[in-house]
Amino acid sequence: MPALDPSIITKLEVFRLPPRWLFVRVETEDGLVGWGEGTLEGHTEAVEGAFDALRDQFVGWDADKIQDIWQHGYRSKFYRGGPVLMSALSGLDIALWDIKGKKLGVPVWQLLGGKVRDRVKVYGWIGGDTPEDVVRGAEVRKEQGFTAVKMNGTGSVDWVDSPSVLGDTVDRVKAVRALGLDVGVDFHGRVHKGMAKQLARSLEPFSPLFIEEPLLPTQPDEIADLSRMVSIPIALGERLYTRTDYRPYLERRAIDIAQPDVAHCGGISELHRLASYTETYDVALAPHSPIGPIALAACIQVDLTAPNFVIQEMSWQIHYNQGADLFTYLKDSSVFEIQQGYIRAPNGKYSPLLSLCLSHPSYAGPGLGIEINEELVRETAIRHQGEKPWRNDIFHGPDGAFREW
Ligand SMILES: [Mg+2]
Structure with a gap:
């Protein structure tokens, strides 16, 4: 069986959406689109920043190389791990699996x-x-x-x-x-x-x-x-x-x-x-x-x-x-x-x-098995542009001291 033609990543977008979510959309030059989610409740702006770095790094790469992209996304910088960087990488990784499933016509499982x-x-x-x-x-x-x-x-x-x-x-x-x-x-x-x-x-x-x-x-x-x-x-x-x-x-x-x-x-x-x-x-x-x-x-x-x-x-x-x-x-x-x-x-x-x-x-369908309403995602993201993202409550005891939320 011949090797698959590469699917070169041309676009990596993020959408901040109510209630507190961050969707990722990855597009390839052969017209495939994959969706991921990098929601990190309470740290939305930080994850968006981490996505900027992933976009710089991985546009032009072959979307089929999920594990190579994961290794580079995780290990190629001196600092690694933690909620922000891993949520950004998670969103990209999920979208790449969605793309691969759609390319091959099978569910990710x-x-x-x-x-x-x-x-x-x-x-x-x-x-x-x-x-x-x-x-x-x-x-x-x-x-x-x-x-x-x-x-x-x-x-x-x-x-x-x-x-x-x-x-x-x-x-x-x-x-x-x-x-x-x-x-x-x-x-x-x-x-x-x-x-x-x-x-x-x-x-x-x-x-x-x-x-x-x-x-x-x-x-x-x-x-x-x-x-x-x-x-x-x-x-x-x-x-x-x-x-x-x-x-x-x-x-x-x-x-x-x-x-x-x-x-x-x-x-x-x-x-x-x-x-x-x-x-x-x-x-x-x-x-x-x-x-x-x-x-x-x-x-x-x-x-x-x-x-x-x-x-x-x-x-x-x-x-x-x-x-x-x-x-x-x-x-x-x-x-x-x-x-x-x-x-x-x-x-x-x-x-x-x-x-x-x-x-x-x-x-x-193939990939993740869901179909995202892209029109609604784009329209909603624009409508809420500039709004402060979701924040969790903060608990204090009756004495005024901080308590875990
Ligand atoms: Mg829990």
């Missing part, structure tokens, strides 16, 4: 070696900073077809806080479990060591799917201690970038579930490698994705191929949506239709006729 499952289990976010969030959010998710949800364990919490915090968290978890839903509890790094062990112990009787970021991701030894203390699986990883960052958590046997974010960890390339790397430690994979549709589509492609995959985060009709949600920029959102807690694998084929006759997804 085919390029990664084929599926090991036909459906991907998903969970939805329900908030949890306030008690009223939780039950209302869980009921909505259940109606949407989810069988599992994730909630924040606590709101703002002091280094060592009142025991009433424990009781409030347990009540909220019990209320969600009473609806027949499985629930992951995200401590969000808000809880410090003294409270974390109490909180984890108090949740044990209610069997959460996992507790997430029980401590900040700078504490591998302390998280490992906690892991030996409680029976609930420990999940962590949205704030880790590349295999190197995961290494201390795996070597210390600190985590049971790895949660890399495809838009921060190094894209589809590194998420796929992380799946294999974590598997060797008997650690499950549950990619983090409270962001946009391109990141979710990229995760699903890897989830389908990873034997240790367990569940995928999916943020739908999110609380900070600012007029846009997961489906806004998609031409056909039925590719993410949830049936009894699962999304089915995109088949890589266009089937508009089937769509009309059988209400099947009309588009689950």
Whole structure:
């Protein structure tokens, strides 16, 4: 079989979009277009700057050389890694996989070696900073077809806080479990060591799917201690970038579930490698994705191929949506239709006729399996030009001291 003709990158664009997303569009001289997502909530301008450097470096390169571009993007500068540079590289990497799939007419999961499952289990976010969030959010998710949800364990919490915090968290978890839903509890790094062990112990009787970021991701030894203390699986990883960052958590046997974010960890390339790397430690994979549709589509492609995959985060009709949600920029959102807690694998084929006759997804095409409404993306980006990007809240205690968000 003859070698493929190169697909030379001619254009690399980024679009800042509500609610807090950064889409990447890569075009090649043979007319292929790939989409990626480099959303890094709270640091949008910094990632845009990092993209400027990637544009300077990679326009003129062959888009087929995904791994060569990844290596150069990661290693060719003296300083490397971290959220900003890795989010920019992630956006580019995802777009290159989309291009390669479209060029060859296959979904990305085919390029990664084929599926090991036909459906991907998903969970939805329900908030949890306030008690009223939780039950209302869980009921909505259940109606949407989810069988599992994730909630924040606590709101703002002091280094060592009142025991009433424990009781409030347990009540909220019990209320969600009473609806027949499985629930992951995200401590969000808000809880410090003294409270974390109490909180984890108090949740044990209610069997959460996992507790997430029980401590900040700078504490591998302390998280490992906690892991030996409680029976609930420990999940962590949205704030880790590349295999190197995961290494201390795996070597210390600190985590049971790895949660890399495809838009921060190094894209589809590194998420796929992380799946294999974590598997060797008997650690499950549950990619983090409270962001946009391109990141979710990229995760699903890897989830389908990873034997240790367990569940995928999916943020739908999110609380900070600012007029846009997961489906806004998609031409056909039925590719993410949830049936009894699962999304089915995109088949890589266009089937508009089937769509009309059988209400099947009309588009689950090659590459990432989604079709972006480019006109809306361009128009929205222009309309919001000059606006300040999304920022997270800042928590202070009653004494005025800073608390983790
Ligand atoms: Mg989290």
